[in-house]
Amino acid sequence: MLWNWSDQKKKNMEFGNRKKSKLIISPTGLLIFLLVMIFLIELSIMLVLNFYRLSRQEILVTILDSIILTVIFYPIIYFLVYRPFLMLLREVKEKEAKTEILATDLEKFKMAVDYTFDHIVITDPDGIALHVNHGVEHMTGFSRNEIIGKKVGTKELWGGLMGQAFYKKFWKTIKYDKKVFVGEINNRRKNGEEYAAQISVSPVLSKDQRVLYFVGIERDITEEKRIDKAKTEIISLASHQLLTPLTAIKWYVEMLTSGDVGKLTDNQQKYAEEINRGNQRMIDLVKSLLNVSRIELGTLTIVPKETQIIDIAKSLINEFISQIDSKKQKIIEKYEKLPKILIDPKLMRMIIQNILSNAIKYTPEKGTITIKIENKSQNALITISDTGYGIPSKQQSQIFQKLFRADNARQKDTEGTGLGLYIVKAIVEQSGGKIWFDSMENKGSTFYVTMPLIGMVKKEGTKFLENIK
Amino acid sequence: MAKKILIVEDEKPIANALFNKLKSEGFEPKMVINGQEALDILAQEKFDLILLDLMMPIVNGFEVLKKMKDLNNTAPVIVLSNLGQEEDVQKAMEMGAKNFFVKADTPLIEVINQINHALELV
Structure with a gap:
């Protein structure tokens, strides 16, 4: 991987340690707090109203009254304040958890796209780049800022190298037929270097079958192509080299069968002809291989x-x-x-x-x-x-x-x-x-x-x- | 008098086959193994016809064709090569070759016929 993975690691850590906003008060604490508050309020009211007139015994009764009152109040508090509060609290908590999961998933998806090695571009229905991942920057050499808002597949960016027929078929497939386009393409990096890519572009459709976005994925296959070409070139070279000894065999057998070095017996003649047949087959095969290599190397010429x-x-x-x-x-x-x-x-x-x-x-x-x-x-x-x-x-x-x-x-x-x-x-x-x-x-x-x-x-x-x- | 034919061919078995066939057909053949040797011998000796390979070390067949003009060579040149490509044929013909044959496709007897044909025309 050529881009900086440590950058990603850092982001991951930040992601894991992110503080979650938690409620500080617990529900049971709140209930006790409320009950104590009620008790104290009742007690204070009674005491403030009657303090100077009360005997010690009456103060005790007042305290007892407050306790009884609090006990009577308890169900009211419980049903009218505590339970609704608890439910509200649960709801808020659930909602918060849900939002967090959603946010995390979205973040994960975005990161997955951003850090995929293959090049991923999301465009609008006209091919204007909306989002590009690091793979795009790495493969094409253009920065995210240079790409966003521009039309992809044009000379302004990394495209535009293929013939008109290719682009016509490409846009027809994804935009009008609304199908996935899969193919090989030649593109050019920012530094001018050409590269071969295997691409797939998928339309993302709305419920009423309108194109919302295109998602394009490219994989650099320049190296595979180079190896394949080298292989074909070896076949081409070897085939050419093979023709010389095959020609020698052809000519010597011909001299034998035409009696240049003395007349052959019937069997000798027959055998020599077999050699010639086998040799001719080999010449044809070598030529076929040469043709295949020419076709595969793209060096075939057509002269109408x-x-x-x-x-x-x-x-x-x-x-x-x-x-x-x-x-x-x-x-x-x-x-x-x-x-x-x-x-x-x-x-x-x-x-x-x-x-x-x-x-x-x-x-x-x-x-x-x-x-x-x-x-x-x-x-x-x-x-x-x-x-x-x-x-x-x-x-x-x-x-x-x-x-x-x-x-x-x-x-x-x-x-x-x-x-x-x-x-x-x-x-x-x-x-x-x-x-x-x-x-x-x-x-x-x-x-x-x-x-x-x-x-x-x-x-x-x-x-x-x-x-x- | 036997006609003198120069064989310019770097592949020994091929050159030998041509040499033997020409001899048995009553010609007076001579072999050289690259373009430079061909030019050297052409500067000293006259030949009636030249059989020329294209892919050879040191000086290749195209260069021989080019430099032959300077040597005032009037002998017809028949190119025998396994480079059967249209552009090679065309290039050789434009440079003065009389005819062009792909070795692997051409029986020796056909080579002889073509030599006789070329010599008759001279």
């Missing part, structure tokens, strides 16, 4: 060019036709008229190639594969369906996860990497499209990809993806 998606589909089918024929599969093509759109042709090719090759791979012989490209509400919709093995319903939610392979896919084809659909989804989403699917085990799968007709979002990264055959 005027492209006809239908042409890409046709050329891919041409490429796959021998595979389709050898499995005696039927391919149906349905193309609607579609304008050329601004997309990255290499990435688009990779998307269709991946889904199409899965459809062929995971559909038994004599199955049917259908590819449909339509112009649907400002989007190009690409639908690829098959009559194949399908994805088990239990595993459907995991299908786009990195390295995940469905059980039946694993059985039918041992060589997949589990990276294809992960890469496809990342490409589609980073370029502004959408991807989803329907699937039923042993019936088939249908994958849908949409790409806005206005084209892909251009992205100035530093790296392109490797083409995998």
Whole structure:
């Protein structure tokens, strides 16, 4: 913890030792006091009135009279003065105790918020900061006084670094949908240093569903991000290094099989081809890993060019036709008229190639594969369906996860990497499209990809993806 | 007369494979292991074609391409690299490379075909 805990300790102690205001008189004391007072008053009156005329005996009688009178008065005093007083007293005491508990709870809550390590901001419905905890000061470098009264999430404070689309979605979620927003965000500290944070912003609603406040919590994940990036960079570097020896194997096997150093026997030829197949698989895997690292490092580049998606589909089918024929599969093509759109042709090719090759791979012989490209509400919709093995319903939610392979896919084809659909989804989403699917085990799968007709979002990264055959 | 080909490649197994293949195809290959050696030998000897790697110690392939112009080198340069990135390809081509191939994607026979093709055009 970086802020001063001793400060908190001191406050805690003050809090515990705070003097409680107590009533000094006890109720029983009061009763005795009242009775004695009555007795003395009666006695004094009698004595003052009659002192000079009284004999000693009469004084004693007077005292006795006073005592009797006091005893008679006792119930009246008890019921008319003492009991009501006692009740009033109890009430006051209870009220006081209650207020104290309330005050203590409120104080506790405030302190809990103030001293939480994570950054907590409470704002009004327009995002104007009403309360900030120490975590905010510590994380952003702005002091409480600098923050209160200003709009959070703007360049004036620590925000404003994300694109417009992000803030639009953010405000829509919390203000209009009145839902919790959870996400990752890049912000900037007062000293100019950028940091990554995991944020959640919750609207606090009144009974009639009006937004009263927003409570925003941020956790600094810069360090986690850095470690993750370092890991990805190692994968990228290692993959690159792996390509050199894999190339050497590829070329030497090629020289062997092409008889450069003498003709091989049939078995030697067969074995050398196996080596080549294994090696090619490794090259493809290494390239997939390179692609994953590029996507995860955010270095992927998207260069949109005027492209006809239908042409890409046709050329891919041409490429796959021998595979389709050898499995005696039927391919149906349905193309609607579609304008050329601004997309990255290499990435688009990779998307269709991946889904199409899965459809062929995971559909038994004599199955049917259908590819449909339509112009649907400002989007190009690409639908690829098959009559194949399908994805088990239990595993459907995991299908786009990195390295995940469905059980039946694993059985039918041992060589997949589990990276294809992960890469496809990342490409589609980073370029502004959408991807989803329907699937039923042993019936088939249908994958849908949409790409806005206005084209892909251009992205100035530093790296392109490797083409995998 | 056999065509003289310079192989500029720091990875021994790769350079050897190219050397052997070129020899068996009837070329006269020579190997150097970095950009500096390439520039040194190019200053003394004439070659018909150069196979150039990009990532090398001391002087890398891009620098070789840049300095080759000063040496009045007219031999076509084919870049063979595992840097298959669009910007690397583009940069190399802009700097005068005749062609660009990603090693891991290219069979040796294809390299030979490309060499023959480039030599025919000269």
